[in-house]
Amino acid sequence: MIAFGSALAGFIALGVPITLALAIAAVAFVAWNDQWMLLAAFPQRMVSGVDQFVLLTVPLFILAGNLMNAGKITDRIIRFCQVLVGRFRGGLGLVNVFSSMLFSGVSGSATADSAALGTVLIPGMKREGYGVEFAAALTAVSSVIGPIIPPSIAMIVFAVLSGTSIASLFLAGVVPGMLMGVGLMIYTVIVARVRDYPKEPPASVREIGSATVGALPVLLLPLIILGGILSGMFTPTEAAAVASAYALVVGLVIYRTLTLRAITEVFYQTCVTTSAILLVVAMASIVSFVFSLGSVPQKAVELILSVSDNRVVILLLVTVCLLVLGAILEPIGALILTVPILLPLGAQLGLEPLHLGVVVVLNLVIGLATPPVGLCLFIVCSISGLSLGRVSWAALPPLAICLLVLLLVTFVPDVALLLPRAFGY
Numbered sequence: 289m290i291a292f293g294s295a296l297a298g299f300i301a302l303g304v305p306i307t308l309a310l311a312i313a314a315v316a317f318v319a320w321n322d323q324w325m326l327l328a329a330f331p332q333r334m335v336s337g338v339d340q341f342v343l344l345t346v347p348l349f350i351l352a353g354n355l356m357n358a359g360k361i362t363d364r365i366i367r368f369c370q371v372l373v374g375r376f377r378g379g380l381g382l383v384n385v386f387s388s389m390l391f392s393g394v395s396g397s398a399t400a401d402s403a404a405l406g407t408v409l410i411p412g413m414k415r416e417g418y419g420v421e422f423a424a425a426l427t428a429v430s431s432v433i434g435p436i437i438p439p440s441i442a443m444i445v446f447a448v449l450s451g452t453s454i455a456s457l458f459l460a461g462v463v464p465g466m467l468m469g470v471g472l473m474i475y476t477v478i479v480a481r482v483r484d485y486p487k488e489p490p491a492s493v494r495e496i497g498s499a500t501v502g503a504l505p506v507l508l509l510p511l512i513i514l515g516g517i518l519s520g521m522f523t524p525t526e527a528a529a530v531a532s533a534y535a536l537v538v539g540l541v542i543y544r545t546l547t548l549r550a551i552t553e554v555f556y557q558t559c560v561t562t563s564a565i566l567l568v569v570a571m572a573s574i575v576s577f578v579f580s581l582g583s584v585p586q587k588a589v590e591l592i593l594s595v596s597d598n599r600v601v602i603l604l605l606v607t608v609c610l611l612v613l614g615a616i617l618e619p620i621g622a623l624i625l626t627v628p629i630l631l632p633l634g635a636q637l638g639l640e641p642l643h644l645g646v647v648v649v650l651n652l653v654i655g656l657a658t659p660p661v662g663l664c665l666f667i668v669c670s671i672s673g674l675s676l677g678r679v680s681w682a683a684l685p686p687l688a689i690c691l692l693v694l695l696l697v698t699f700v701p702d703v704a705l706l707l708p709r710a711f712g713y
Contacts, residue, residue: 307564310571310624317578326581330574337573338566341525342448347562348528349439352509352535353400354554354561359539359546361506362404365390368503371491378480379487380413381426382473388430389469390507392437398656402431402664406671414672416486422479424672425682428657428664429690430472435619435653437465439513439528441565442619442653446645449572449627453642454524455517456713460646460704464697471689505538518711565620572624579628592633599637603698606630607651614655615662622652639701642713646704647697654690657683 294316304312318326365387373382384405391401406427413423435442438458447454479485491499513531516522522530539546596602613622626648634644656664659680669679697703 307567307571307621310568310575310621314571314574314578317581329577333573333577334570337570340448342444342454343566343569344525345439345444345454345528346441346565347558348525348532349441349444350561350565351554351558352439352528352531353397354558355532355535355539355546355551356506356509357400357404358550358554359535359543361543362387362391362408364499364503364543365506366405366408368499368507370488371496371499374488375490376477376480377487378418378476378485380409380416380418381422381476381480381485384409384413384423384426385430385469385472385476388427388433389437389465390503392434392465397441398431398434398653398664399667401434402428402667403671405431406668410668410672418485419483419682420672420674421678421682422483424668424674424679426472426476426686427671428662428668428679429683429686430469431664432653432657432690433465433468436461436468436650438462438510439531440649442623442649443645444524445565445569445620445623446627446649448569449623450631450641450645452645453713456642456708457645458514458517458524459707459711459713460642461649462707463703464646464650464693467693467696467703468690471693472686475686475689505542509534509538568620568624575624576628593636600699602633602637606633607647607694607698610648610651611655611658614652615658616655618663619649619652619656622655623648640705642708643701643704647694650694650697654687654694657687657690659683 314330315327318324366383369383369386369390370379373379373386376382387405387409388401391405406424410420410423410427414420434440438461440458440461443457443461444454446452447457480487509531512534513527516527516530517524536546536551592602592605595605610622610626613626616622617625630644630648631641634641639647656662659665659676665676665679665683668674669676672679
């Protein structure tokens with residue numbers, strides 16, 4: 289496995305896309321062991337890796353999110369949040385966090401969240417007298433709630449790699465996502481009081497009603513997804529199809545913001561994004577094949593357990609490694625590399641796969657806002673015009689809140705398992 293690890297690390301360091309880096313590393317493993325006949329198994333492994341019915345949820349949830357985004361739902365979400373929390377000190381900061389929590393139920397993507405909401409809220413907060421560093425950092429960190437509150441592409445990929453129920457993973461992400469949102473809101477209120485940030489006039493009953501009606505179709509989408517799955521009306525794959533059809537009807541009939549050209553672009557972007565994700569998933573099958581030949585999971589577990597047999601120490605070590613990996617790689621690529629190793633390790637530590645899934649995904653998505661290479665940081669830097677160093681420094685306090693939630697979820701499993709157990713998972 290020296291050849292595989294060296295090739296993978298080297299190509300990632302050179303900026304080679306994770307899919308190509310994985311493929312080259314697998315070939316390096318074959319060459320190192322002089323087992324060229326194994327190359328014939330690679331195409332078969334790739335096809336079998338993506339030939340899974342449950343993976344239909346990926347393009348369908350992406351399509352639903354893209355349709356909602358193209359339908360210009362961002363303004364409606366922000367307006368709804370404004371009439372609810374804008375009256376408090378630091379209201380726009382609260383709107384930022386609250387919007388991320390609502391937007392996560394539509395997109396399921398941290399990068400989509402930071403780009404869509406940041407484009408509107410960062411300039412808006414700047415005009416109202418908020419510090420630009422504060423606005424950009426809050427947007428980047430709050431966007432990591434996106435892949436935690438369902439639907440979540442990262443959790444779907446973990447479910448495929450581990451055989452865990454998608455519905456149970458979706459439920460397990462609700463409470464941690466809410467805790468992160470509440471924690472960031474408390475932080476925002478404290479900062480707003482210290483820096484005397486402005487608040488907006490209270491909204492009238494008529495304004496609240498109008499904003500609620502305008503945002504209601506969007507707010508119903510997460511309820512349709514989770515409610516339909518939990519009630520047994522449809523499977524997660526069927527829920528994704530229903531969500532896509534619902535998003536299309538909302539954009540065409542209710543909001544009337546979708547045009548034929550916009551729909552064409554949505555389908556194109558969905559195809560591109562889905563192709564990239566499924567190609568990585570196909571490579572995951574090759575990596576799993578290579579790992580099994582080299583007995584990597586077993587050796588990795590033995591190595592980690594040789595460092596310490598203390599469960600707390602091991603979990604902290606895994607947390608640090610995942611945070612670093614999440615700051616370097618996209619969550620899906622990181623999941624492919626870590627899940628085959630973490631599943632047997634979790635079994636050794638007595639962790640339920642469901643709990644482990646939430647912990648792993650939470651670690652990796654926090655990495656998206658972790659300096660110095662978190663992708664969400666680069667997005668908000670591009671929007672705000674600030675340097676990465678200034679945004680990274682401002683992001684440390686809200687990141688600390690996310691880390692506290694992560695530690696709570698890691699060492700108190702009931703936080704994540706509360707809802708799944710309540711619904712019989």
